[in-house]
Amino acid sequence: MNNDFKRVLNLAFTDFYRNRGTSIAAIFVLTVTTLIITGLFVIGGTSSFLVDRLKEKIDITAYFKDGTSDQDIMNVKDQILKNSPDIKNVEYVSKDDALNQFNERHQGNDVFARALLEVGGNPFLPSLNITTSGDQKEYQQISDILQSDQFSDLIQKVDFSEKKDTIEKVFSITSSITKFGVALGILLVLIAVAVVFNTIKLVIDNSKDEITTMRIVGASNWFLRAPFILQGAIFGAIAFMISFLLAFLFSYSLSVGISVVLPGFNLSYYFASHLWLIIPIQLLCSIGLGAGSSYFVVKKYLEI
Amino acid sequence: MIKFENVTKIYPDNTSVLQDVSFEINEGEFVSIVGKSGAGKTTLTKLILGLEKPTYGSVYFQGKSMSDVDSAELQLIRRKVGVIYQDYKLLSSRTVFENVAYIMAVEGKENDEIMLAVPRVLEAVGLHEKMDNFPRELSGGEQQRLAVARALVNNPDVIIADEPTGNLDPYNAYEVIGLLEKINKAGKTVVLSTHDRGIINKLGKRVIIIENGKITSDEEKGKFII
Secondary structure: OOHHHHHHHHHHHHHHOOOOOHHHHHHHHHHHHHHHHHHHHHHHHHHHHHHHHHHOOOEEEEEOOOOHHHHHHHHHHHHHHHHHHOOEEEEEEHHHHHHHHHHHHHOOOHHHHHHHHHHHOOOOOOEEEEEEOOOOOHHHHHHHHHHOOHHHEEEEEEEEEEHHHHHHHHHHHHHHHHHHHHHHHHHHHHHHHHHEEEEHHHHHHHHHHHHHHHHHOOOOOOHHHHHHHHHHHHHHHHHHHHHHHHHHHHHHHHHHHHHHHHHOHHHHHHHHHHHHHHHHHHHHHHHHHHHHHHHHHHHHHHHH | OEEEEEEEEEEOOOOOEEEEHHHHHHEOOOOEEEEOOOOOOOHHHHHHOOOOOOEEEEEEOOOOOOOOOHHHHHHHHHOOOEEEEOOOOOOOOOOHHHHHEEEEEEOOOOHHHHHHHHHHHHOOOOOOOHHHOOOOHHHHHHHHHHHHHHOOOOOOOOOEHHEEEHHOOHHHHHHHHOOOOOOOOOOOOOEEEEEEEEHHHOOOOOEEEEOOOOOEEEEOOOOOOO
């Protein structure tokens, strides 16, 4: 290892140890900041899961008139797929399929069986179940096609029209949640960064007189600045380890509780599958912020 | 070695501290700069170190104008100057050993050299038994001797001592002056700023007297005559 680097490392660790009180304060602030930002990331993931689930519910079902030929229904399907290539799925459910699905769903339920006998024959209509990607534009395109004059003779009813208000409300709410979440996230991140910066500033301000002396005796910018930057990085590295461990423990301990509220969302799996993103975010928030703040705080003392 | 050429220093609050000051200090000289408090002595030493820039005129160190050097070069010049302050300006979070070793590390000296030179210089100022102490654990005289050790360790071309005896009792004050005389005898240039009449009169060296920012006297074997 380079001699100068060893010296800088030694100076950084010595200062870290000798100023234990301020070091612990800085680590605490960096840990809280890193956890807040990790929390925001996880909340973002949870809300996008929730929004996706809501959007998945926005299916459109077009019921065709009794006696509409399979060929005509397939023609409508082709039109939809042609105009909205990103659509998730278009499933054709024939009269017989619909009856079978009903029977399967209500197997052993005498009330439904009797009701079906009462009606007589197969009362179900052939249909196309369209699963959109949740994009509002896509939804609009499909509804335009299904309501066009071209297919008015074939289609008995389109299910979306009954849920239209709800669907539009969901779009509006999810859009507002996203905007609010981003704004709140940015605000929290800015506050956290300001708190970290000022904590590091307090730590370094304690050494203000020493920095002046170091300049007077001829210390180069690098030699003077490097131990402080390294010290900031040490604060950050410790904060990273603590926050990662805490985030890991939280995600596993809260996973069961969250899956009760949000069925299908596994927090621990989400945490594990997003480690590639969570680790860089935490490193940036802890080591990046610690070292970066030190860099800028010391900079102002180098003008002597 | 050090040259002031028509130097005037006016601070941003319009306080004029030095007015058209010119003098030259040659290599190996022992020069005392004498004046009352506020006469401009400290500003003068700050100008030599590049801690302040002259409002008018130029300050030269080894032929280089201090106004023209960049930050990196300024730091190189500062390494050629050993500074002793009245308030010591020690590194309070570092031990006696580390305070001196830091100066050598700044110059990029090897560890072996540092391990050899630091105890030697601390022994010369009588602090070898307090190497592991922190400055706060030393007396005023000891702290000033540590400042002297720090100023000496890199074998600088010039020693600037700004009121080095201001906080010391007469015994410690003469001890510090004695060290400066020894350094001067070894061929180093010493610039001593003080208002201690006894010390100046005993030294019998060149004295520059500053009054209200102007040089009123510059004599080879000067006396304190304010």
